Amino acid sequence: DQQVKQNSPSLSVQEGRISILNCDYTNSMFDYFLWYKKYPAEGPTFLISISSIKDKNEDGRFTVFLNKSAKHLSLHIVPSQPGDSAVYFCAASGTYKYIFGTGTRLKVLA
Amino acid sequence: GAGVSQTPSNKVTEKGKYVELRCDPISGHTALYWYRQSLGQGPEFLIYFQGTGAADDSGLPNDRFFAVRPEGSVSTLKIQRTERGDSAVYLCASSNDPGQITGELFFGEGSRLTVL
Numbered sequence: 001d002q003q004v005k006q007n008s009p010s011l012s013v014q015e016g017r018i019s020i021l022n023c024d025y026t027n028s029m030f031d032y033f034l035w036y037k038k039y040p041a042e043g044p045t046f047l048i049s050i051s052s053i054k055d056k057n058e059d060g061r062f063t064v065f066l067n068k069s070a071k072h073l074s075l076h077i078v079p080s081q082p083g084d085s086a087v088y089f090c091a092a093s094g095t096y097k098y099i100f101g102t103g104t105r106l107k108v109l110a
Numbered sequence: 111g112a113g114v115s116q117t118p119s120n121k122v123t124e125k126g127k128y129v130e131l132r133c134d135p136i137s138g139h140t141a142l143y144w145y146r147q148s149l150g151q152g153p154e155f156l157i158y159f160q161g162t163g164a165a166d167d168s169g170l171p172n173d174r175f176f177a178v179r180p181e182g183s184v185s186t187l188k189i190q191r192t193e194r195g196d197s198a199v200y201l202c203a204s205s206n207d208p209g210q211i212t213g214e215l216f217f218g219e220g221s222r223l224t225v226l
Contacts, residue, residue: 043217100152
């Protein structure tokens, strides 16, 4: 049973445009959500997080939106840059355990 | 270094052999996690340590897998009688405040295990 789902395995976006990565979850007990970025042969690196008491968190070019009623979160990257090309994982936590989605490979075209 | 360190970065072994993977977390982080990532998948939870004790080992796939953290710092993941299906990248992560808004996981670069 996949509690955290990223239904788009890949996404291509033109440089300078907005990238929108989506994530759905099933467990209403999750109250903390994170996005990670992963380059080949490296470990995932933390990007941005959001608590369930908020519906938006912004950090520079990255914004995460949370819709609790729909159990959906999204990561917006604007403007997208070629260096953003990577695999993006969303993760959810209710306590100490972090459950990850299967990832979305973002390719930003120059 | 200041980050999570994992050794070896690559391990090739034969089916049936015993393997140990080591993780050195960020200094002061009490929480340590092992995850496994197979090709095309996200990190899959294996085990969580808070201090020296395994607080949750529910993700270990079977009794061939075992992990220790005897002094509350370095951890070793041990795999007995390896099988080809164990081939994956094993990721270690640490955190100073798990499950809280400041409790993001810091990952190492992973140990890629290949079982022939």
